[in-house]
Amino acid sequence: xxxxxxxxxxxxxxxxxxxxxxxxxxxxxxxxxxxxxxxxxxxxxxxxxxxxxxxxxxxxxxxxxxxxxxxxxxxxxxxxxxxxxxxxxxxxxxxxxxxxxxxxxxxxxxxxxxxxxxxxxxxxxxxxxxxxxxxxxxxxxxxxxxxxxxxxxxxxxxxxxxxxxxxxxxxxxxxxxxxxxxxxxxxxxxxx
Numbered sequence: 683x684x685x686x687x688x689x690x691x692x693x694x695x696x697x698x699x700x701x702x703x704x705x706x707x708x709x710x711x712x713x714x715x716x717x718x719x720x721x722x723x724x725x726x727x728x729x730x731x732x733x734x735x736x737x738x739x740x741x742x743x744x745x746x747x748x749x750x751x752x753x754x755x756x757x758x759x760x761x762x763x764x765x766x767x768x769x770x771x772x773x774x775x776x777x778x779x780x781x782x783x784x785x786x787x788x789x790x791x792x793x794x795x796x797x798x799x800x801x802x803x804x805x806x807x808x809x810x811x812x813x814x815x816x817x818x819x820x821x822x823x824x825x826x827x828x829x830x831x832x833x834x835x836x837x838x839x840x841x842x843x844x845x846x847x848x849x850x851x852x853x854x855x856x857x858x859x860x861x862x863x864x865x866x867x868x869x870x871x872x873x874x
Contacts (some may be wrong), residue, residue: 693717694724694782697792715762716782720754729753731822735814739806747795752803754783755794767804770797 691703696717697711703714723729733750758779773779774794777787785792793815795803822847824830 693721696720697784697786699781699787701781711776711778713762713776713778716758716776716779719758719761720782723754723757726822726826727755728822731818732815735818736811737814738809747799749803751783752783752795752800755779755799756804758782767800768797770795770800 689704691714693703695701699717701717703717714757729750732753736753738745755770756767759765759773764773774796776777776794779794780787780792785794785796820834824834
């Protein structure tokens with residue numbers, strides 16, 4: 683005879699709500715991951731760092747979804763296995779995705795962005811935004827260390843194995859490391 687124990691998972695408050703996961707029904711979603719990703723994101727500050735790196739050139743009078751909300755929605759959707767931006771249309775009303783972005787789960791005025799909004803957001807990125815985005819990711823990586831590494835090696839080899847190892851392939855420019863400006867105090871080296 684199996685004994686079932688009713689346990690609850692508790693999360694930090696979202697949109698003014700106490701959030702608990704149980705198995706008793708109520709507002710349903712097939713995804714718990716947005717809340718888990720939100721918890722990790724709050725601890726490491728990834729979307730906050732990226733938001734600070736991007737330039738929002740939209741007209742303030744027309745903004746319904748902040749850059750932070752759009753980033754969280756898109757990153758959490760990808761993290762939950764919804765890589766296609768079109769999935770935003772079906773997930774914009776999901777209560778846990780809404781809570782993940784600090785929106786009220788059942789308020790019709792608190793829907794998440796549509797796939798068209800996500801698409802415009804992604805395509806509005808300039809070269810400078812992409813550079814600052816990449817820089818923020820590197821800074822996030824370096825911040826994950828208690829002591830920053832002395833050097834970072836960026837392996838820019840496009841093949842799965844080093845050309846020197848793959849028989850018959852001509853050696854690439856592995857002896858000519860491109861000069862890269864360090865992003866932080868840690869020197870960055872590239873090898874191909």
